[in-house]
Amino acid sequence: MSYPTPAARGRRSFLKAAGGLAAGLWAGEALEALPQNVNTNSKPSDLRITDLRVVTLRVPASGPIIRIDTNQGIFGYGEVRDGASKNYALELKSRILGENPCNVDRIFRKIKQFGGHARQAGGVCAVEMALWDLAGKAYNVPVYQMLGGKFRDRIRIYADTTESRDPKAFAERLKGRREMGFTWLKMDLGMDMVAQTPNTVTMPSATSLTYGAPVEHMFTGTELTDKGIGMMCDYVAAVREIVGYDVPLSADHFGHIGVNSCIRLGKALTKYNLSWLEDMIPWHNTELLKQITDEVDTPILTGEDIYLKESFEALCKAKAVDMIQPDLESAGGILEVKKIGDMAQEYGVPMVLHCAATPIGAMASVHAAAATENFLVLENHSIDVPYWSDLVNGIEKPIINKGFITVPTAPGLGVTLNEDVAKKYVNGGWFEPTDQWNNIGRPNDRLWS
Secondary structure (H helix, E strand, C coil): CCCCCHHHHHHHHHHHHHHHHHHHHHCCCCHHHCCCCCCCCCCHHHCCEEEEEEECECCCCCCCEEEEEECCCCEEEEECCCCCCCHHHHCCHHHHCCCCCCCHHHHHHHHHHHCCCHHHHHHHHHHHHHHHHHHHHHHCCEHHHHCCCCCCCEEEEEECCCCCCCHHHHHHHHHHHHHHCCCCEEEECCHHHCCCCCCCEECCCCCCCCCCCCCCHHHCCCEECHHHHHHHHHHHHHHHHHHCCCCCEEEECCCCCCHHHHHHHHHHCHHHCCCEEECCCCCCCHHHHHHHHHHCCCCEEECCCCCCHHHHHHHHHCCCCCEECCEHHHHCCHHHHHHHHHHHHHCCCCEEEECCCCHHHHHHHHHHHHCCCCEEEEEECCCCCCCCHHHEECCCCCCEECCEEECCCCCECCCEECHHHHHHHECCCCCCCCHHHCCCCCCCCCCCC
């Protein structure tokens, strides 16, 4: 069975809905009688979800893109977290079919039990994102407006930068970012950069230095020596000498080292005035994070793998961190990030946003950032991907201009996929039918009796 494209469905729905009105206009009625801000493509109260499909692109630092279709021809885009399976979104399809997508919070509360921390939240967040895109298109307003309006017109960006064992080479890359207009810099500062030098890292034999090893930091038996800490500090000093001290510089990916090494390293780095030390240990170790935060003068930050506001509030309430960093594609979506930011502000905690996504996911983060007062800066992993901006239409190019993204004012997320470009990077089919996910029986999803 073939399916009409969203554009075709939109034309048919528009012509059907506009038939009577058009006859009157052709009879000579004044065009001024038309409502000036109504999306004639949609009647929001009658809007219903009819389909959910997925496309996966071969784009660095991105996840599967979903498209939620409706009975009125309009559709919404969402993005699953990078590194997560598209099935996290597809398994929600049967639970949202027939729903009015404008009831974003209601649907989110229905499906949020199927999300979890880190990549397990990818499906819930992608659906929530697509619902906001749909609601904005239905009411003809940008997403930030539905969140209460915006605090800023531009979103400050910091860029992931390829590391080098040569601090001068890496510093030149950061200097290049400054020349591009970036006003916030970020560096990886892992023990792997010094571990090849004898007597820098103490660790049991056969222990992996690989990022993403399954053992939590505190259980690896790995500690930095004074020599290792000294070399890491020398590296940061060389970088600061070139980029200067007038620009914020953040650090991440220290390695799976123990709490005591985190404290010793943090204290040694104080003189370099780093803007934050990120994810020194896993986020759920509240008391241990507080121990590090209490001992170290440089701000401690975490949060990219946390799902929902409650876990963020536990960290803020305990004063276990100085800053939080939700990833919208893990935290619960657009509205949940807005709630997280507002909560953190009450504790005096600023919010940074983690983001590794296509322009679809990036724009969702932009709207959340625009609508949240205590926001500082948004991450982007795709500065060096030449076609990244070309994946979408509807927004000024380049999307990231002199270190900022201008908040789009078009309805919904403000962008739509540029099929001519995106289809060049398809991994598999292009939004193929997913009827096998339409009905998974009649499960009892209730969590209480």
